[in-house]
Amino acid sequence: MTTFTELPLSAALQRTLAAAQFTKLTPIQERAIPPALEGQDIIGTAQTGTGKTLAFLIPIMEMLNRETPNRETARNTTALVLLPTRELAMQVHEQFEQLRTKSITKAALIVGGLSEKSQIQSLRAGASLVIATPGRLQDLMTRKFADLRHIKVLVLDEADRMLDMGFLPAIRRIVGALPRQRQTLCFSATLEQSVAGLVNDYTREPVRIALGSVLKPAESVELKAYEVRPGEKLDVVRQLLYAEKGQTLIFTRTKRGTERLAKQLVRDGFNAAMIHGDRSQSQRNGALSGFQDGSFQVLVATDIAARGLHVDEVAHVINYDLPKMAEDFIHRVGRTGRAGLQGRASTLVTGVEVLELRQIERALKLRIEREQIDTTAPQPLRRIVQNTLAMRTLTALPGEVFV
DSSP states (O other): OOOOOGOOOOOHHHHHHHTTTOBBBOOOHHHHHHHHTTTEEEEEEOTTTHHHHHHHHHHHHHHHHHOOOOTTTTOOOOEEEEEEEEHHHHHHHHHHHOOOOOSOOOOOOEOOTSSSHHHHHHHHOOOSEEEEHHHHHHHHTTTTTTOOTTTOEEEEEEEEHHHHOOHHHHHHHHHSSSSSEEEEEEEOOOOOOOHHHHHHHOOOOOOEESSSSSTTOTTTTEEEEOOTTTTOOHHHHHHHHHOOOOOEEOOSSSHHHHHHHHHHHHHHHHOOOEOOSSSSSHHHHHOOOOOOOOSEEEEETTTHHHHHOTTTTTTEESSSSSOHHHHHHHHTTSSSOOTTEEEEEEEEOOOTTHHHHHHHHHHHHHHOOOEEOOSOOOOOOHHHHHHSOOSSSSOTTTOOOOO
């Protein structure tokens, strides 16, 4: 089984998949969807960017398509997806709405940073699927706005990340309110002991799916490292951006570093935006949508984007600063080389970071190719022209004013 047309899906769902140009199954989809359609619990681990979202959305949508709602059950929530970040939740919600057939009600998106009133209204209107972050959903449950007594399918997506972010108490309270007789689908990039304990508590005779090494970058990503002198990082970034025609995602360690680098790149003539934890939701949405549609060539972000953002056509990831953990390195570089495309990941290191990079290499059991770049080379003429005409501030996003 290699294509979606071979799956035992309803005609309506097959039509929406075809219209969205989903044709070939990824390995995780091929292994996970058939048993999930049969109602079995799933524990799946695979490298980031391998198509885990459809692996759980398709079984949910098929269940919702086949149910015939009546007056008593039409308003019941029967499926719940828990995710670690609002960005990831919003993208899963967008994917669901893209594939939703007319017979399925709209999903309720329950996350922090967006209008609480509209979220409560969507729950009261009757949403068959709730897509939520644990903190906000727990709050609405406590206040009796969310009724999860009729859940038939629970999905824990990026379970390891949810535990890293401290959501375990909220997850336990939420799952404690669900029916014991339900299907549970758990997808995670890693299955460390803490995650294994959680999912084993909530699954019954699960099908275990582990594809490839989750602690190695995908083979579709070309890894390079540049050992530079202090003060040269910005020059190296410029040269890498001059050479790249596609979308580039740059990771920094701090919010201040993100702001500083993004504004400098704009002054250099690049269409750049930024995302970090202090940005408002509308600003983060504006930056992400502009990056997705090509309005911004460059997105500068803290690790909030390492797992929370899914953009299939990122050509190049640049680690301007090294991440704190080897696992975070995997998630960063996993933003490129997705959906069968080739990608590049460049890492800049100076001083003590050279030793930190070697520690990451040892932890991941890989060797990253070292490269040299001539930072004294003249900038392309077109960039000089752009630099002259460029605005001296970032493009204003919603609710944002530059002085």
